[in-house]
Every structure is written in structure tokens, then in C-alpha cells.
Amino acid sequence: MAPSVVHAAVGLLFLLASAHGKYCPTTCGVADYLFRYLPDIDRDLTYMENDLEHIANMTVDTEEKVVIMKDSATAAQKSSPSENYIKKSANMLEDVIRYEKTIFAQEKQIFDLQNILASNQRRMAELETMSNQLKMKCQEPCQDSVVIQPTTGTDCQDVANKGATTSGLYYIKPAAAPEPFLVYCEIDEYRRGFTVIQRRRDGSVDFNKNWVQYKNGFGYLSPDDTTEFWLGNEKIHWLTVGATIPTVLRIDLVDWQGNKKHADYNMFALSPEIDMFRLTYGFYLGGDAGDAFAGFDFGDDPSDKFYTMHNGQQFSTPDKDNDKYDGNCAQQDGSGWWMNRCHAAHLNGKYYQGGRYTAKDAGEYGFDNGIIWVTWHDRWYSLKETTMKLIPLTRLAAEGTQQGGMKQFGGL
Numbered sequence: 001m002a003p004s005v006v007h008a009a010v011g012l013l014f015l016l017a018s019a020h021g022k023y024c025p026t027t028c029g030v031a032d033y034l035f036r037y038l039p040d041i042d043r044d045l046t047y048m049e050n051d052l053e054h055i056a057n058m059t060v061d062t063e064e065k066v067v068i069m070k071d072s073a074t075a076a077q078k079s080s081p082s083e084n085y086i087k088k089s090a091n092m093l094e095d096v097i098r099y100e101k102t103i104f105a106q107e108k109q110i111f112d113l114q115n116i117l118a119s120n121q122r123r124m125a126e127l128e129t130m131s132n133q134l135k136m137k138c139q140e141p142c143q144d145s146v147v148i149q150p151t152t153g154t155d156c157q158d159v160a161n162k163g164a165t166t167s168g169l170y171y172i173k174p175a176a177a178p179e180p181f182l183v184y185c186e187i188d189e190y191r192r193g194f195t196v197i198q199r200r201r202d203g204s205v206d207f208n209k210n211w212v213q214y215k216n217g218f219g220y221l222s223p224d225d226t227t228e229f230w231l232g233n234e235k236i237h238w239l240t241v242g243a244t245i246p247t248v249l250r251i252d253l254v255d256w257q258g259n260k261k262h263a264d265y266n267m268f269a270l271s272p273e274i275d276m277f278r279l280t281y282g283f284y285l286g287g288d289a290g291d292a293f294a295g296f297d298f299g300d301d302p303s304d305k306f307y308t309m310h311n312g313q314q315f316s317t318p319d320k321d322n323d324k325y326d327g328n329c330a331q332q333d334g335s336g337w338w339m340n341r342c343h344a345a346h347l348n349g350k351y352y353q354g355g356r357y358t359a360k361d362a363g364e365y366g367f368d369n370g371i372i373w374v375t376w377h378d379r380w381y382s383l384k385e386t387t388m389k390l391i392p393l394t395r396l397a398a399e400g401t402q403q404g405g406m407k408q409f410g411g412l
């Protein structure tokens, strides 16, 4: 009897384990499943408890028998030394040994069964907790938790002009784009709609990607602006080609002390892929972060500034070298960017926790490969957060008119 109980108990464990593995962790069906099978499991456990009690009773009986037999053997030895009694006594002692073996075996089975029972009870408690959690969760209707706003437009400013006031995910379709695509729109209190094309905030996304990935975009868009991404060169091209109002690229930067600075570039555009997504802009509009796109005189060589300016540079990735350097800047720095020979600004660089890093930290090539804006912090300081976003020039000025009042822009 006992071995079959063990077998049943092992089978029960297997049922629990396999059911858990098969259904976890996706659907509300798991809770239903558990509730359906819990009564059966409870019943099986009750059977097992009864069996255990039965075995324990048998053991007690056997122990009592052994005591009686031991007593009678001793009594027999004492009362009669005759050979017959000795023989009988020897037989009885053999019986005693046999019974003791049985007791030992049964005690071991009881011990094993108790372990299985305890383990099953633990497992059931866990499953009950899990099923309660799922039950609570499933009381709300299952739905996609990412909210995409209903308004659409040619860009985020168009979306804001149509009445959208919440920052979040929107589908937009610039005139040049063959189909709509998803973007994060940052809409502020002045109803300015910035179309965000790049976001760094915590190093959660690796920006060491190839040409196709930079072309199509990578990372994650989130409705609450909590994730990192590159929107994609092709989409940036569609957003900036043939704009009737000049497009401003705003760059927002945050350092590891929490200081914030920005830089604005007017008439920003990316050429099509056939021209390697070349970066062009009309002029530096201003900002307190300085004009790092214009290049920087590092003091290494008189040509430093000329060879680190970014206006007019084609895009390069580790697998597509379009730079002005004998080597491959994008490969050496592990990023995609408008590389010259190589850079004074480098916002797709490697993420360094804490900001400061050294040539040794930079790995194999030892060049400055962090998130760099050299007119603010030097090239061995990697910024904490960056945002690159687009807005029509006519809407940029809202900040500057704060004192003049919001009304001036509220109606546009």
C-alpha cells in the first residue's frame, strides 16, 4: 500500500509542476485552471493523510507485538531452559528482528511521505498565493497596457495643433512618408509638439547597431517617456524633407549632477539613404550647451575643429564607413553618427554610469566614445540623459515669450 501512495504523491507533484510550467506566466487561464484543480488536490492530500495515519497505526501495532514477543521470549528463557523452549525462543527472536526491520522500513516510508506531504503543502500555498494574485489581476479586463493616442497628423506639432495636449505615443504621417509610423510626442503647456527622434536616459539600450538598425530605428517607445530609442534615419529624413516651415533640431542634455542645457539648430534635415542620411542645418540658433556640431579645437592639431565639425557629414555605422578618417570612427566608437574624423558631439555614444571615464574604460581602441557634447563637458565625460527632438521654427519661441503671456501662442 505505502509504495503506491508514494507513487501517487510523486504523480501529484509532477502534475503541479508541469501545469505551472505549461501555463505560466501569460494568461488569465492559469487562475481558472488552478481553481478547477484545487479541490482534486485537496482530496488527494486527504487520502494521503489517511494512508499515513493507517501506516502509523500499523507501526504502533507492530511495536506492541514486538514488545509482547520480547517479553514472552525472555519469560520462556527464564521459565524453561529446555532445548524446545530455546528453539522456540530463537524463532521468536527471529520474528522480533523481522518485525523490527518492518518497523524501520515503515518508519522510513512515513518519513518520506511526510516530506512529500510537506513539500506539496508548501507548493500548494505558493500556487494559492499565485492564483489569488492572478484572480485579482484578471478581475480587470485583459487589455494592451500601452496607450496610443487617437490624434494623428504630419508631425507632433500638427497633432498638438489639432488639440492634443498630452505627451505620449501618436501615429504620424509626414507628407513624404509612405505610411504612418509611431512616435513619442512631447507636448508642453504652450501646446508645442516636439517629435522626439532620440532618447538616452539610463543606458538600457545598446546604441552599437548596424546600418539597417539605424535606418529603421531601434530601442523602445513608451507612452510615459521611460525608455531609450533611435527613431530611425529614414523617418527622420521623411520628417525633415521638403518642410515648408524650417525644422529646428533641439538637443536637450542632462549631466550627472542634474544640470540641464540645450542647443538648437535651424533648418535641420537628413538627406535620403542614397546620400547616406547626410546631416545638414542652416545655422546654430543658440542654447546654453554651446555649438558642438561646429567642431572643437581640442589643442591636439590645428585642424581639430575642421575635422570634428558635423554639418554636412554623412551617417556612418560600424558596418558602413562614410567618415573622413583613414580608419572607421563608428566601428572604433561603437555607434552610429554623422562621423567626421571623428566628432565633437557624439550623442549615440557608449553609456557610462557616473559620467567620467578613461581611455582604458573605452576598450580596444581607447578613443573617447562616450555620450559627448564637448562645448559643455570635455570628451572624457559622458552625459546622463539626451533628447533630440524636432519642432517647426515658428513654434520654438514659446519659451522666450513666457513673460509676454501664453495667450499669444495658445490660440495658434
Ligand SMILES: [Ca+2]
Pocket (backbone or CB within 6 Å): 321, 322, 323, 324, 325, 326, 327, 328, 329
Ligand atoms: Ca573611414
